[in-house]
Amino acid sequence: MVELTVPQLDTVFRALGDATRRRMLRELALGERTVGELAKPFAISLAAASKHIKVLEKAGLVRREVHGRTHLCRLEPGPLASAHQWLGFYERYWTDRLDRLEGLLREQPPTQQGEDQ
Template sequence: MVEQYTPPIDDVFHALSDGTRRSMLRALAAGDCTVGELAAPHPMSLAAASKHIKVLEKAGLIRREIEGRTHWCRLQAAPLAAAHSELGFYEQFWTGRLDTLDRLLREDDARKARDIAPTKPQAPEGDRQ
């Protein structure tokens, strides 16, 4: 029987906690890249980029394939789905708060509209009939 290793969700969130690694994942979403291509936009050495890639590999977010001296990286999106699912639980709290904010803003807009609405000018006392 073949067992598939599923990295702990903590490893996924740890990998996603760094902006450089998130940038690398975005680049991989467009297609496979070499380690050099992933490192190029960042002011770091290839060794430093390789450390970031190892964190992404440990989290199961990328798979590295070696062809000669070239290391190709490919996005593995399944752990992102697990992270999304984990965060989905908290959506109920965000949605409730955003609904409350929307209601308060609409009430505020309505109050401001009433406060600045033009009123019908009244005729001077001598002109009233």
């Protein structure tokens, strides 16, 4: 797996910060799409879709190939794997915290109904 530098990771998270771009990536996970196909669900212009794709390209998440007038986009999953790895630290952190909380709650004696609190 390619380890991303901090500026590259920032670029990836910035690209993922937009719902339109996240949905475009989800579409690209199903296979290659043209810019027009990526724009269609959002009712946005090809120019607007192209701007979103450029952000994804800058982050290394998408590769675009031009065949005549057709721009074909493909998902590049490497930066997503690196972002997932980075997020994995926090997943482990919260899992550990929640496991500790569960342990503490299990140690507490059960409260009896009708007791004054």
